[in-house]
């Protein structure tokens with residue numbers, strides 16, 4: 001089991017207070033990593049750190065907006081400088097506004113792009129000099145099955161998630177020379193605050209379940225284990241990959 005732990009690894013997870021990000025932070029801590037989470041709500045960060053403390057883990061958290069160049073430079077960069085190197089970056093932050101394409105305001109589209117793709121690009125750039133210092137660095141971008149097929153998520157969301165996949169592939173090739181692996185995980189419906197309003201509508205939930213061979217939606221922990229695999233030494237020959245975690249949804253046609 002020599003490759004199935006994260007002892008001695010420093011990990012930064014964006015959006016680590018809820019849903020998939022929080023489950024990933026918990027999994028990383030359980031496997032021995034040093035974890036830094038970023039989210040905008042400072043109270044929720046405090047609550048997460050306390051929860052992990054009661055489990056016997058010490059994590060760090062920064063209240064910052066990953067879309068803000070000011071926050072990246074003034075709040076996130078100083079901690080990375082203190083850490084000196086970074087082994088794992090999980091670009092997990094994401095948002096959505098679901099509506100017909102014609103109904104989007106330009107500002108709403110911009111907000112989805114800023115949150116889902118531009119923040120991942122700038123965070124990855126910010127972290128590069130620290131990832132380069134790691135002997136086994138891994139970047140994991142949390143995309144979505146909406147990058148691959150239409151899932152009625154709204155067009156801008158699908159566009160940003162598709163961009164994350166090509167960002168992953170190009171960077172995997174470019175950064176192989178630094179021994180930095182870059183992969184993506186693409187979840188289908190997972191029970192988190194982001195999907196609460198959709199999954200709380202019984203008819204919509206049933207439609208989603210009917211489309212899913214495994215006959216249920218996912219729990220955040222099931223995405224966390226996929227993300228964790230790509231962070232482990234156990235996946236050391238995998239780069240530029242998109243790990244689809246969808247209960248079989250994308251291979252079902254009838």
Ligand SMILES: NC(=O)c1ccc[n+]([C@@H]2O[C@H](COP(=O)([O-])OP(=O)(O)OC[C@H]3O[C@@H](n4cnc5c(N)ncnc54)[C@H](OP(=O)(O)O)[C@@H]3O)[C@@H](O)[C@H]2O)c1
Pocket residue numbers: 014015016017018019020021038039040041042044064065066067092093094095115142143144145186187188189190191192193194195
């Ligand atoms: N849940 C699903 O079914 C599903 C399916 C496919 C893909 N995904 C993808 O998986 C990722 C995580 O989704 P989730 O469902 O776990 O989301 P979530 O429950 O809404 O949690 C999002 C996390 O990101 C933080 N966050 C949002 N905007 C931020 C910003 N600008 N700066 C810093 N932190 C920010 C939130 O905290 P604050 O609000 O305090 O900032 C929270 O911790 C997203 O990329 C999403 O697109 C999810």
